[in-house]
Amino acid sequence: MLFYLIDKKLNNTTDNDSKANNMTTLLQLNSSIFSANGNSSQLANEFVAKWQAKNPTASLIVRDLASHPLPHLDAQRVSAFFTPPESRTPEQLVYVEESDALINELKQATVIVIGLPMYNFGIPSTLKAYFDQIARAGVTFRYTANGPEGLLSGKKVYVFAARGGQYAGTALDSQTTYVRDFLGFLGMSDVEFVYAEGLNMGEEIKAKALANAQQRLAELAV
Numbered sequence: 028m029l030f031y032l033i034d035k036k037l038n039n040t041t042d043n044d045s046k047a048n049n050m051t052t053l054l055q056l057n058s059s060i061f062s063a064n065g066n067s068s069q070l071a072n073e074f075v076a077k078w079q080a081k082n083p084t085a086s087l088i089v090r091d092l093a094s095h096p097l098p099h100l101d102a103q104r105v106s107a108f109f110t111p112p113e114s115r116t117p118e119q120l121v122y123v124e125e126s127d128a129l130i131n132e133l134k135q136a137t138v139i140v141i142g143l144p145m146y147n148f149g150i151p152s153t154l155k156a157y158f159d160q161i162a163r164a165g166v167t168f169r170y171t172a173n174g175p176e177g178l179l180s181g182k183k184v185y186v187f188a189a190r191g192g193q194y195a196g197t198a199l200d201s202q203t204t205y206v207r208d209f210l211g212f213l214g215m216s217d218v219e220f221v222y223a224e225g226l227n228m229g230e231e232i233k234a235k236a237l238a239n240a241q242q243r244l245a246e247l248a249v
């Protein structure tokens with residue numbers, strides 16, 4: 028089954044609740060500003076196609092964060108999150124519903140695929156906006172006497188990272204640490220990174236990097 032959920036007004040009901048039906052769901056988040064033409068999107072798409080071939084009954088949800096960006100977190104939205112449900116204004120209820128829909132979508136997925144370009148040494152702002160919508164105290168993480176506890180466990184995450192330069196394994200790769208730490212904070216600690224690096228360093232390096240990434244994604248698509 029293929030669902031393209033590209034409208035930010037998502038349905039909060041569970042018509043296609045894969046968990047209830049015991050069905051596997053893959054949630055794909057592409058964040059290249061070039062949408063499907065981005066290198067990260069193409070690698071993520073190739074992985075998903077191979078994964079689907081091995082998991083033909085699984086559900087797929089695709090979210091293109093560039094063509095359908097989410098609003099940035101602001102004081103109004105974060106205040107809505109912090110307001111007790113019974114005291115929320117109609118406007119605050121809408122803000123919380125939008126975040127809840129994203130979280131419900133994420134909760135129902137057991138496999139998460141992220142297309143991750145590097146822009147100006149960071150992650151795309153659209154992906155950061157998504158992260159800001161799903162990090163909710165008491166909903167996706169909580170603080171306990173033993174420290175923070177992520178509430179989104181039992182998921183496998185694949186990240187397809189595309190970069191113009193070569194940074195993996197160096198201090199300049201702030202992306203990997205940040206994404207791994209953020210996902211881990213929410214309970215998603217099983218994260219696999221596949222890198223395509225040096226894409227702006229000439230055709231030969233680019234071709235080799237993409238071929239290596241394609242080989243790795245084919246191995247991972249089970």
Ligand SMILES: Cc1cc2nc3c(=O)[nH]c(=O)nc-3n(C[C@H](O)[C@H](O)[C@H](O)COP(=O)(O)O)c2cc1C
Pocket residue numbers: 059060061064065066067068143144145146147148149189190191192193226227
């Ligand atoms: C606005 C912009 C900023 C970029 N900044 C960096 C950077 O800081 N480091 C880097 O290695 N590559 C950088 N690049 C190159 C991209 O990482 C590379 O083009 C990669 O393919 C982007 O992924 P995408 O094709 O999925 O969009 C940048 C590209 C653009 C368009």
